[in-house]
Amino acid sequence: MKIILLFSLIFNLQAFASEKSVRVSYYKNLFGHIHKNASRYSQSLSTIGCGHPIKILGNNGKEVISGDFFKVKVGPYTGFIDKKYLSSKKPNCFQDRYPHFFDNVGLSLTDMYYWGKLYDQYAYGRSTVQ
Amino acid sequence: MNISLILLLFSLIFTVPNAQEVDAKGADAKAKEDKEDKGLDPMVAPIEFDKIKDVIQKDRLGSEVVKKKAVIKKKLRNRNIRKVEKYNIPDSDEFWSFFSEYWLVKNATVLRWDFKKPDYGLDESFKKFLETLGIFEVRYKILLVNTPDITHFALPSNENEYIFLLSVPFIRTLDLSKLEISLLLFEDYLRVKNGYFKKYASIPGLENFIGGNFYQKDFNVSLLEKVARKYDDIIYDKGFNFKQQFDVTLRMSSILKGNAKWWNGYYLMLGKIDNLVKTNVLYQKYLKIYPSPELQLSWLRPKKKKVL
Numbered sequence: 001m002k003i004i005l006l007f008s009l010i011f012n013l014q015a016f017a018s019e020k021s022v023r024v025s026y027y028k029n030l031f032g033h034i035h036k037n038a039s040r041y042s043q044s045l046s047t048i049g050c051g052h053p054i055k056i057l058g059n060n061g062k063e064v065i066s067g068d069f070f071k072v073k074v075g076p077y078t079g080f081i082d083k084k085y086l087s088s089k090k091p092n093c094f095q096d097r098y099p100h101f102f103d104n105v106g107l108s109l110t111d112m113y114y115w116g117k118l119y120d121q122y123a124y125g126r127s128t129v130q
Numbered sequence: 131m132n133i134s135l136i137l138l139l140f141s142l143i144f145t146v147p148n149a150q151e152v153d154a155k156g157a158d159a160k161a162k163e164d165k166e167d168k169g170l171d172p173m174v175a176p177i178e179f180d181k182i183k184d185v186i187q188k189d190r191l192g193s194e195v196v197k198k199k200a201v202i203k204k205k206l207r208n209r210n211i212r213k214v215e216k217y218n219i220p221d222s223d224e225f226w227s228f229f230s231e232y233w234l235v236k237n238a239t240v241l242r243w244d245f246k247k248p249d250y251g252l253d254e255s256f257k258k259f260l261e262t263l264g265i266f267e268v269r270y271k272i273l274l275v276n277t278p279d280i281t282h283f284a285l286p287s288n289e290n291e292y293i294f295l296l297s298v299p300f301i302r303t304l305d306l307s308k309l310e311i312s313l314l315l316f317e318d319y320l321r322v323k324n325g326y327f328k329k330y331a332s333i334p335g336l337e338n339f340i341g342g343n344f345y346q347k348d349f350n351v352s353l354l355e356k357v358a359r360k361y362d363d364i365i366y367d368k369g370f371n372f373k374q375q376f377d378v379t380l381r382m383s384s385i386l387k388g389n390a391k392w393w394n395g396y397y398l399m400l401g402k403i404d405n406l407v408k409t410n411v412l413y414q415k416y417l418k419i420y421p422s423p424e425l426q427l428s429w430l431r432p433k434k435k436k437v438l
Contacts, residue, residue: 030231041246094228100217104349105232114238118231121243122271125253127260129267 021073022058025086026051030094031116034079038066040120045077047109047116050093054081085119214345221341223289226328229354230285230293233361234273242276247298250274252311259312263385272315274298278412281419283365284318286328292319300413304406309392310399313382320378326370331360369419379426400426 028051033044048054055073057064064071069080095102107115179186186192220228238244252272260268269291281300285293294315301311321327333356344350370378386393404423407416416423 094220094224098216098218098220100344100349101219104351105354106351107235111235114235114244115231117238117244118234118273121247122273123249123253124269124271125257126269127257127266130261 018059019057019064019071021055022061022063023056023088025054025056025070025088026090027054027081027085028087028091028093029085029116029119031112032081032085032119033113033116034072034074034077034081035069036079038069038071038080040082042080044113044116045079046074047113048074049112050095051090054086056086082120084124214343217343217345219339219342219344225340226286227288227291227293229357229361230287233285233358234293236358237362240277241280241295243273243295245276247274247276250308250311252296252308252315255308256312256315259309259316262389263316268292268319270294270315270319272296278303279415280365281413281416282314282318284315284322284327285361286322286331292322294318303410303413304399304402306399306402307395309395310402313386313392313396313399317378317382320381321370321374324374324377326374327364330364330368331357333357333360365419367418369421372421372425375421375426376429379429383430397427397430400430 027048030050032048034046034048035042036045037043052074057071057073057078065083066080068083070083070086072079072081183192219225234241234243253270256270256272260266267290269288270293271287271291272294273296275295275297276299278297278299280295281297283295285295287293296311296315304310306314333353335350335353336357339350339353382396383393386396400423403416404427407413407423
């Protein structure tokens with residue numbers, strides 16, 4: 001039993017160690033969160049702003065996807081971000097287009113945290129021509 | 131061998147001072163010559179551009195200078211424009227979306243929207259509802275709030291985009307179906323589309339502020355604070371007036387009349403709300419925001435014709 005446990009641990013460690021960055025994407029909402037697990041309600045590891053570069057992790061060149069979430073690495077944090085919030089090109093962010101307006105609005109760190117949470121809490125929809 | 135080396139050394143000692151003397155003499159002579167020919171040497175004489183103007187024009191160097199000056203001027207102008215642009219204020223389309231979310235963020239603790247909620251599938255049911263009505267290319271965000279203080283509301287956003295607030299305690303208390311929730315959202319959609327919210331929140335000075343620029347001016351923070359207070363007013367306290375409610379109710383009726391199930395659903399839902407606000411203290415404020423379900427029902431009821 002102990003041997004099996006040890007082997008599974010070694011295999012898990014190897015799998016974790018082999019995860020490398022396969023590409024870089026950019027966060028496209030105003031603010032957002034890196035989640036500990038692949039869920040929008042999961043604990044936030046860090047708050048990020050629009051245009052933040054994000055390393056998408058993968059195994060053998062293939063992205064690690066869990067539901068709608070990519071496994072990512074941002075700075076020292078390894079976590080998960082919803083696919084729909086990422087862009088392959090650097091987005092034209094609101095805070096870059098209106099930098100002084102954005103600065104003068106006076107957002108606190110708490111506001112930025114909640115703003116990131118807001119995008120996780122929305123249910124998005126769009127009516128389309130069938 | 132040694133003798134030849136000594137001879138070489140002596141000859142060197144004698145020749146070096148002589149050579150210096152010759153160089154000095156040569157330099158003096160050259161300076162004298164230069165002095166005489168000063169006016170003729172093109173390397174020393176100042177260039178008279180007037181005389182060579184024709185040559186420059188023939189070489190097109192003059193036009194090149196003009197071009198380069200224009201490029202520098204353009205670069206400077208663009209740099210200045212970019213500097214000024216950094217002080218731009220979002221235009222109407224982007225401002226309302228930003229400000230509605232700003233208000234939601236600032237009111238996060240009151241509205242209590244940051245909570246784990248079940249997936250009711252409202253995004254899908256409302257999408258089908260709109261598509262059945264033939265309303266396409268409408269983007270929306272539904273935010274469920276965990277408070278009875280706000281029952282349902284739509285905030286202004288980008289063009290063809292809507293932010294809906296919907297109270298989970300409200301829909302649970304009334305046990306609303308997906309169709310009834312879609313009807314509520316659609317009522318709110320009509321209110322935003324009619325511009326009631328924007329009209330109420332548009333305080334004097336806001337029209338000029340939106341889409342403007344505050345380069346070398348003070349940023350008007352108080353204006354944004356006033357708009358935020360208007361948001362508070364309309365959402366928590368004032369709501370909509372009778373005329374607006376009458377127009378929305380009749381519009382709902384005319385749109386839904388083609389589908390008897392939906393029209394009846396709307397009528398029955400208003401009946402449920404009317405009953406709730408009359409019996410549940412938590413929802414008595416509803417009448418201030420949406421006056422009033424009872425009146426709405428009476429507006430919808432077919433009028434009896436008097437038979438003479």
